[in-house]
Amino acid sequence: xxCMTASLGRRVLLAAPRGYCAGxxxxxxxxxxxxxxxGAPIYVRHEIVHNKYVVRTLEKKGAxxxxxxxxxxxxxxxxxxxxxxAPAVHDEAAAGKLATIDATxxxxxxxxxxxxxFANEDFDILLIGHEGHEEVIGTSGEAPDHITLVDGPGDVxxxxxxxxxxxxxxxxxxxxxxxTMETVDALKExxxxxxxxxxxxxxxxxxxxxxxxxxxxxxxxxxxxxxxxNSSNSVRLVEVAKLAGARDAYLVDFADEIDEGWLDGVTTxxxxxxxxxxxxLVEQVLEWLSARGFEDVEIVKAAEESITFSLPKxxxxxxxxxxxALVDQRTNAVSGSxxxxxxxxxxxx
Numbered sequence: 001x002x003c004m005t006a007s008l009g010r011r012v013l014l015a016a017p018r019g020y021c022a023g024x025x026x027x028x029x030x031x032x033x034x035x036x037x038x039g040a041p042i043y044v045r046h047e048i049v050h051n052k053y054v055v056r057t058l059e060k061k062g063a064x065x066x067x068x069x070x071x072x073x074x075x076x077x078x079x080x081x082x083x084x085x086a087p088a089v090h091d092e093a094a095a096g097k098l099a100t101i102d103a104t105x106x107x108x109x110x111x112x113x114x115x116x117x118f119a120n121e122d123f124d125i126l127l128i129g130h131e132g133h134e135e136v137i138g139t140s141g142e143a144p145d146h147i148t149l150v151d152g153p154g155d156v157x158x159x160x161x162x163x164x165x166x167x168x169x170x171x172x173x174x175x176x177x178x179x180t181m182e183t184v185d186a187l188k189e190x191x192x193x194x195x196x197x198x199x200x201x202x203x204x205x206x207x208x209x210x211x212x213x214x215x216x217x218x219x220x221x222x223x224x225x226x227x228x229x230n231s232s233n234s235v236r237l238v239e240v241a242k243l244a245g246a247r248d249a250y251l252v253d254f255a256d257e258i259d260e261g262w263l264d265g266v267t268t269x270x271x272x273x274x275x276x277x278x279x280x281l282v283e284q285v286l287e288w289l290s291a292r293g294f295e296d297v298e299i300v301k302a303a304e305e306s307i308t309f310s311l312p313k314x315x316x317x318x319x320x321x322x323x324x325a326l327v328d329q330r331t332n333a334v335s336g337s338x339x340x341x342x343x344x345x346x347x348x349x
Contacts, residue, residue, distance in 0.1 A: 009267075009296060012286065018209060023309060024275055031058050032061070041076070042078075048063070080103055081104075083104070084138035086141020097326040099314075115170060126168070133232060152183055169187055177207055212300050222250075225241065225274065233275050235251065246270065247266075
């Protein structure tokens, strides 16, 4: 369990790994590269990742975050966030004459492809995830007629399928591993022939961060998770810490959100961060704790991570020129239609 040596004084247990996963790193760099390559503005559909600091930083550089594709002006560049989007969103972008960059995490894309494959094979797909989460919306959009959302073990009783012998489960990538398996066990009890996906849907980074928190939760009086409230994997880390034995666990975006009252009677503080959190925010929390006597920092190492993802292929093209060409096509089409209607005998009947 890393180097967790006994200490009589105040100490910090620092989780490793923590912070950016490969998919988040790829998405954030993609926005920065797009701004550098094509200039501002670059529109991003939904938050590129769920973190206030990251979104604010990119906004200052020229990114514009929108909730709907229709908010993006014709002929502009729009990037899809790491959470993925439904096929209908790609269609909306094409109809709006937009050049697109797809920054969907490859691990989310894997789940999308699984959904398409099982739908093509006419399976009922039980998607374990949280209703309204962008990733769930995107995956559901791949096969809406075949997918039923299961939001935790409590949803299992009401699940109905066409053929219990042709049922498969998939999951949102950022869930609690333990809760997901609890849901899977309940589904298997109801549908004994339930098929599991060919590989684990919960991403490696989510699992590794939860494992580190489980290890330090055994010794920590308090666990501070750095992350935003709309970050599913960050919220799960708070839950995992409490289940692992921590007396208290809190989620904060920034160090100045920490309540000094949380430190009453505390000798060991665990610190970690969600998969969309830059390390600078963790460093600020460590500085805050150090100023209050928590200077001894010990690493709780749960796993090594070396995975990286290549940047979206669209960054290798001239998207500004592509967007302009799309607008020209529409303009020429409209002009051609107007000219034809002015010539006798060419109007449609």
